[in-house]
Amino acid sequence: MNDRRSIIYFSLLHYLTVALERVRGFRDIYPEDSEPRKRIFEVSEKAAEVFGFRKIEMPSVEHMDLYRIKSGDELVSQCFNFLDKGGRQITLTPEATPTVVRMLTSRKDIPRPVRWYSFQKYWRYEEPQAGRQREFYQFNGDIFGPSSAEVDAEVIGLAAFILNGLGLKGHYRILINDRYIMEYILRENGIKDIAKAFTIIDKFKKTPSDQFSLDIEELGMPKDRIGHFCEMLENLTPIEQAEAVIQGVIHHNGSDSQIQRFVRLSKILPAYSPGTFFLDLSTVRGLAYYTGVVFEAFDVEGKFRSILGGGRYDNLAELYSGQKIPAVGFGMGDAILEMLLKHKGLFAYTKKEQKFYVATPDMAYYTPAVILANEIRSNGIPAHLNINDRNMGMQIKEANKEGATDLIVLGKQEFEAGNLTWKKLGSGEQVSITYDSFIDILRSRGFGEADFPEV
Incomplete structure (x- = not known):
């Protein structure tokens, strides 16, 4: 009997221990991290708004079919999907772009161009690792309507503006390419399955060179051209010099409007953040819906995964609604950004x-x-109001711990005299001031800080 009770007791204890553990791939964010994280949100949202973007909020769940249309098999396999009580296949939202397109095309009264941004939670059932969680926040910024080098530059410029605003200028690069140009290069080198080639190229930096050469040869590239092709993928070129590189690989199609558009983009971008942008022919992005320019940001030391990524997706709205709405945008997750800020000693509020x-x-x-x-x-x-019955020493200690700048003491002595004691915790200055005078100081400042009176 005692043995049976012991088995039941330890089984219950094990069950409770497991039940109380944090779910794998999810984070507990405590105040010491939450407060510095606030700066990421504030800087990002303020940057978007000074660029003329307006905030939207999206639902946490969507129909699975929204992602089956064009996001690609890899993303669909990562969805937290389930059958709801009505028998519908639903998923926690894994990314923003399909939802943003759905929102835009569901209404006919929204004037264009549209500049929208959001910063909210998403969910993907991926293998957790450093900088990759199953629940994460992501900033997204998109422009819908016009299609030009100027629009592409404005979105990429916003990405740089946010990172610079966080103090990361000089600590990151934004790598840029164009899928149209890459498709031309691939076809010139005998490859017909462009989608498969993009998938292979997207993993170029993570794939051993011998394996990459075999993979690209299987798609039809002549063996004697693979070495030169790999050299092109390895090179980073300052965006100001991109035109010369493109002229070197586009032999008889240099007047093509799509190519000239990318050349114009390369001339505009340095005005947003000099020394930040580079042509990288290995940047193609993994998602299936990109149609033109694509870009990603990485730290210059190469310690972390991509900080942000995006591109042009002119055909996505048409797939969902039949409406042709050109679009360009990017997403920036919080996890890698937080790791980089910590690494650079910039993770502070x-x-x-x-x-x-x-x-x-x-x-x-x-x-x-x-x-x-x-x-x-x-x-x-x-x-911060003291809520415990304790001595003044303990209260002052808590005030410092909570980061208070000013201490107000209101006890029996102060109350009976109609006064209060106001102390600056940094300098130690202290005054006795009437209650009414203190209220007058607060109200005269409106919605903001209260000036300490001259002693």
């Missing part, structure tokens, strides 16, 4: 805000302290 700590040396006067704290909060200033 540097915006120093005024923050009050309202101390209550006598809990009998707690209600007036609540009223005071809410008055501070109503004026847009954070106020």
Whole structure:
């Protein structure tokens, strides 16, 4: 009997231990990481808005068929999909682009061009590894309507503007190519299965050279051309010099409008962020729906996976709705970006805000302290209110721990005199000020910081 009870007890203990573990591929984000992460969101969203983009929000689930249409087999296999209670095949949203296109084409009253951005959660059932989780946040920015080198440059420029705003200027490169140009090169070298070739080229940097040569030869490229082709894929060329490279590989089609468009793009981009952009013929992007320019950002040391990626997808809207809507956009996940910022010592929330700590040396006067704290909060200033019955030393210690800049003391002595004590925790300056005067200072500042009175 005792043995049986022991078995039941330890089985239950094991079950509870497993049940309380974090699910693999998902993250717990604690305040010490959440606060620096806030900067990533703020910088990204502010950048999008100064570029004229408007924010949208998307549902967390979609019909599976939305991704079967053109996202490719790899993405479909990574979906967190299930049958809902109505027997429909549903998935947690794995990426933004199909949903954004669905939203746009479902309404006829949206004027174009459209500049939309979002920054929300997505889910993919991938093998978890450094910088890749099954649940992640991703920034997305897209322009719908016009199709030109100028539009492509604006989207790629936004990507650079965000990374520069996070302090990463000089620590990353944006690698750029055009699928149209690559298709021309591949056909000139005897390859007909362009989609399969793009899949192989997309893994060029991760595939041993011998294996890559065999794979590309199987698609029809003559063996004597493979070495030169690999050299082209290995080279990084500053975007300012891209025209010369293209002229060297496009022998009799240099006047083609699509090629001239890429040349124009190469001349515009340096104005957004000099020294940031490079032509890289191995950049083709894995998703099936890209139709023109494609780009990815990597750290210059090569320590991490892609920071962001995107490109032009002019045919996707037509597949969903029959409407021809040219589009270009990119996505930027939070995980790699956070790792890079930490590596560079830039993962910090540097915006120093005024923050009050309202101390209550006598809990009998707690209600007036609540009223005071809410008055501070109503004026847009954070106020941390002591909620425990403890001595002032402990409260001051907590105020410093919570990053408070200002300490307000409201106890029996202050309440009876109609005053409060206001102390700057950084400098140690301290004043006794009437309650009404303090409220006047708050309200005179409007929605913002309260000025410390001259002593």
